[in-house]
Amino acid sequence: MLLHSTITSQQLFGQLLVGLINGSFYALLSLGLAVIFGMLGIVNFAHGALYMLGAYVALFLLRELSLSYWVALVVGPLVVGTVGALLQRTLLRRLAGLDPLYGLLLTFGVALVIQGAFENFFGASGSPYPIPVQLSGAQNLGFMILPNYRLWVISFSLAVCLSTWLVVEKTKLGAYLRAATENPALVQAFGINVPRMIMLTYAFGAALAALGGVLAAPIYQVRPGMGAELVSVVFAVVVIGGMGSILGSIITGFALGLIEGITKVFYPEASSTVVFVIMAGVLLLKPAGLFGKTA
């Protein structure tokens, strides 16, 4: 708690920028969640564990195979996407048609299994992951020194989020996906393999989570608990943005990062709860979320 009585614009900008970095992770992760819920109706509580898996894949690639961060950015999502596809195919598919709360419970269980297993093998403390050489160093922005890597995090997640949104909303593939969620039988009648599309969609959501994990590894330390800490905030973001809305999650993710940053400057004690307060408010006033279609 600062004993300064004035809050300078320097501090404000600095915290906003840090908030934007956190917001990038929120956006990237809630994007994956929104894709999965919007397309598949599954509340994926395993999302945090998948994010953690991505970070560990990166760690493994570096330690055992001496493969760089850039390789991990591609391989991580691929590996975890495959894991996600397997999950969907073997477990989640059996819950199709049932109340979505079953999916919630199942994925919650899966998350416990994954996290517990990793805690056993790696202990609860973190393993460091070095910042890739190409992104080390920092920019002196005047009001703060911004490490280059964090700048990269913001730009990269923005790019990924926007491309995903474009694909889903503006391309034919995206149109098929959206149609398949509305009316799977009809779409299947048109000859499209709906079950496979659903599996791939879940895999895609998982890959997005893993991408977040690789991105987070150099900053947040690779720990088994890293996903669990994020997951409740990310859920809040998705709910606020609108559980099926991709654009909603992206905008809300970044926005909430900024709001958290501002709260840290003016009222630091509330910074961890502000997201949930907003979520409760949105749920009461507009349950479909800020950008969602009315339920």
Added chain:
Amino acid sequence: MRAIGSSALISCLLISSAVIADDKIVKIGNLGDQSSLYADLGGPGSTIAAQLAIEDSGLTKKGWIIDVIAADHLNKPDVGAGIARQWFDVDKVDAIIDVQNSGVALAVAGIAKEKNGVFLPSGPATSDLTGKACNPNTIHWAYDTYALANGTGKTITRNGGETWFFLTADYAFGHALQRDTTAVVEANGGNVLGSVNVPLNAPDFSSFLLQAQASKAKVVGLANAGGDTTNSIKQASEFGIAAGGQKLAALLLFITDVNALGLDVAQGLTFTESFYWDMNDGTRAFSKRFSERMKTHAMPTMSQAGDYSSTLHYLKALEAMGGNPHDGAKVVAQMKKLPTDDPLFGKGYVREDGRKIHPVYLFEVKKPAESKYAWDYYRLVSTIPAEEAFRPLAQSECPLIKK
């Protein structure tokens, strides 16, 4: 709980028949962080330290049966308290050692008093263990927040660090360290400009470091330990804290932290410790034996050395009493009567408030070029004699002291 020791079954059978009479059966429990951010400071190494002490006491050759068991408190006071209670109630543990994490230690101290067991913490830092939370069953070994503040805080403040900003681990330890260091800084003409509470095990310190920078304090004091300290130091260098003219004060640093950071990052850091493996032949001999048994071959930290010293003295006290009365307060009283002497901390004694007294040292981390062999990390800057190192009895809030 993993039982690491011999004859556990026999000792259980014997204990059940010899409840009141003195016997030669001792069970020691290493309650610590075995898997998280403090595991390297104590953890499995503390069990090894205790076993070395048992061997060096020579009591097993004289027919005593001594066991060490271990458990993980997960840095949660409720978990630690539950294990401590069960150990005293059901598992017939006599003494609990180590317990890094001051919050857990305060809870366990209360239980040790309630169950009349012995509590010999070398891991936690809070000086409250010999202050308002002192009791006749607890002896605080190795170090405490007062010693750290008095060593590091005084030196840095007197050498140009007049304004401070604290990054404080948000639990008993961090608050105690901040409080004791603030007192020293102000007593030496300094001023604390502000502080921020950081959750334990926080992965990202960026927003807190920004606040530290904004305060323009000359010194950024890190009132944290273990993984938190190494993370904040690493991220501080990312955000250019030192480049901006601010000095980092790691108030609690262990040799395993320096090892994790590497000398490039850690060089120049000044801090207080009560033990270094390379100080003299005695410490070197012990450390060699210790690191041979460690999976990681690490050198012993101050806490692990403290566990050796406390276990050895505990067993000496029991030997002097002729047997184990299974009465914590009695044994601790005996430990206060006998002076201590071991190759790690030299000659010292235990004060009436439960504070173990020995000299502490100010160290500086060597530059990479100055380090000649593995684990050659510290340069001794100065020695603070035993009588000055810890809080004087006159200032203590401990109810055990007759005033």
Added chain:
Amino acid sequence: MAASQVVRGTFAPGKAVVSAVLALIALVLMLAPLVIYPVFVMQALCFALFACAFNLLLGYAGLLSFGHAMFLGSAGYICAHGVKEWGLEPLAAVLIGAGAAAAIGLFAGVLAVRRQGIYFAMITVAFSQMIYFYCLQAQFTHGEDGITNAQPGKLLGIVNLSDSTNMYYFVVAGTVFGFWMIYRTVNSPFGDVLKAIRENEPRAISLGYRVDQYKLAAFVISAALAGLAGGLKALVAQNASLTDVSFSTSGEVVLMTLLGGMGTLSGPVVGAFLIVFMKFFLSGLGQWVTVIQGLIFVICVLLFPRGIVGGLERLAKWSL
């Protein structure tokens, strides 16, 4: 929640059998401290009450609350603080704790019952996270350190609860009272309306029932009883900590109920005892316990959605 069909007895066991079983359970409870570490049985009983209170909402009203730890934990904090700092008599502390939980339940419930299904669950998560972070920062909870060494003191000024046998009987009395409350709630006209709402809410509304008020009442009762469990648990452990308000505890109670059988009376008790046993005996395995819990979740959802007691009920066509 989609109807977890409770098969109401087509064949109900006779009064004599029920009385015999209850007497047997009473005997086991009375004698247990001689054989098993009483602290352990007490903890299991508290969790069993917590799970039953949770099940009142889930199994009977069809509302999945994923934030129920907020009631357990906040009652625990207030009770522990009460005996430690305010010197309250333990029964009063427990009741005040339960009352506080009920108040939180009222406030959260008024807002939560307006939504159903997944949205209801998310609102409960939101409130429970808010309570968690409040507890993390509030002065009286001592954050990470928790409230420790909270001695229960003397019940009604007479019976010393630091004696574990006395404490044991106190806890048994408290939890049995809680179970009885749930039994009475479920087997009453109020309970019948709740079940009707769970089965077909629009129909209940069309029949003129003020559905929201019933749901709110169920929520508050569930909160109060969870608070009772929380207060008792705090006195048993002599501490209150962040774990008790954490998301993982909320998850655990869901697990206990799922495993035991949602919508059955004794299911959550069975589930709670099993999970507490498991945590205790497997504590040497460290984090494998989490893995096992996760596996149980997965297996139950996929293969045994009725849980143990639910499955038995189905087999025997009794209602347990």
